[in-house]
Amino acid sequence: MSKDKSAKIPTPQAVRGTQDMLGDFADRFAHVVETFERVRRLYGYKRVEVPVIEPTAVFARSLGETTDVVSKEMYSFDDRGGESITLRPEFTAGIARAYITNGWQQFAPLKVATHGPLFRYERPQKGRYRQFHQLDAEVLGSDSPLADAELLVFADQLLKELGIAEGVTLTLNTLGDAESRDAWRAALVEHFESHRGALSEDSLARLDKNPMRILDSKDPRDRPIADSAPDIDAFLTAEAQDFFGAVTSGLDAAGVAWERNARLVRGLDYYRHTAFEFVTDRLGAQGTVLGGGRYDGLIEALGGPPTPAVGWAAGIERLAMLVQESGSFRTHVPDIAVVAENIDCELTACSLAAVFRRSGFWAELVATGSPRKRFDRARKLDPALIVSLDVRDGVHTRSIKLLDERYNRSPAAHAVFDSFFSSP
C-alpha cells in the first residue's frame, strides 16, 4: 500500500443543489407526504404517476415565451436516439400531456394528485434546490369555480393537519378571462410606460418581457409605481367577476380564511381567473408555501382540446422546514431498548429483541461496547421502555421499566416480556 496521501481516491461530491436527508428531516419529509396522501383521499383525488422525463417540447410548449426559463433553467439533454429530453421542472405540463395522450377526457372532470422529485437548474438558496420535491393536485376538465374552491379547501386542510397553518396566509387574486386579462395588461403597460423614467433597470426589462411582473417587484423605486397601477377589477367582464365571486363564496362557506392580493400575477398567458399562494414570512426569500391557479389555456397549448383546469403544487422541503419549526411532529424514538449488561446475556437479549420486533415493537438491542456503559447508551436512545439483562454474582437478573408515562403499549410489551421468560 502506498503511504502517499496524494494517491488517495477523491470522493465525488453531491451534485450542486441536491441534498441527502437522514433521520429527523427525512422523517418529517415522509410525514408531509403521508399527510398529503391521506388528505387527498378525503377529497377524492386519484393517485396519478407521470414520468420524470418528458420530451423537451412538453415543457417548452407549456412555458411558452419565457425563453430564459426554457433555455437556462431546465435540465435538458439529448438521448442516444437524438431526442431532446428534459427532467421535469413541474408536474402540470406532464399531467396535461398524459391527459391528452391517454384520452383521459373520458374521466373529466378528473381530480388527480401526485408527488415526487422535480429539477430546475437554478442557484440554490434557502428552500430552493436543483432537485426538489413537490406535492401536486390538479382538477382537469372542470370550469366550475367550485373546483377552485374545493382545491383550496383541500390545501387549507393539508396545512392545518400538518400543524403549520399558523402564520401562513392564503392570498388570492383573479386574472380574469382572456378578455379581461388582455385589457388589464394593456392598461398596465400604459401606466408603466408613463412612469418609465422612474422604474428600476430590472423593471424596464420587465416592461418589454413580462410587464405584469413589475407589480410584485421588490425594488423600492418601483413600489410607488406598482402600488398606483390599476387593479384588474375595473377590467373584469361580468362573467369573470361572477367566477371570482363564486370562488370566494365557496371559500367563505367552507370556513377558509383568505386575503385579496391584487398584486398577485402569473407570467404565462394560459393562466385565467384564480391565482393563489399560501405565503409565510418564515422561509426567508422563498415565502410561497403552496401556489397555483387556473390554467384553462394550457392543454390547448399542448395540442389538446380546449380544456379548463386548475391546480396547485407545494414544495415538500419547505413544508418539512415549517413542520420542524412548528414542533408539530415528534421525533421517532424506539418503543423498547434491550440492554445486555453482561456478555453472558447478549444472546438472550438478541433473542428477546427479535421477539419484541415480531410482536410489532420497535426494539433496539444494546449489546456491544463496554458493558458498563451500555445502559447509559440505551437511555440516550430515549425509548419508551428499557429492558435490562444482567448477571450478578452468577445470578441472571432482568428488569423492564417504563420511562415514558404517556406510552400506551406498556402492558402489551410487559406481556411479551413475561411470556418470553416463562416459556420453556
Next chain:
RNA sequence: GCGACCAUAGCUCAGUUGGUUAGAGCGCCGGUUUGUGGUACCGGAGGUCGCGGGUUCGAGCCCCGUUGGUCGCCCCA
C-alpha cells in the same frame, strides 16, 4: 448570470497585532466509581486548517486565484 458572508477533528466552534508541537465541547472507543444507572473522573483514537499559488525568517491568520457552502438579487413554470 450578479452580490455579500463563510470554509479548522465525525458534529458545533475557539484560535490574540502573523511567532514553538493547532485547542475546547459534544460524539466515538477503553478504564474507574461493585452500581437500578441519562452521573462523575481518568485515558485514547481522530486534523493535507477546502484546494492552488504568492508575500514573509516564519501563514490557520495577510494577498490573488479556485472549488464548495450559506444568504440575498435576477428568475420563479
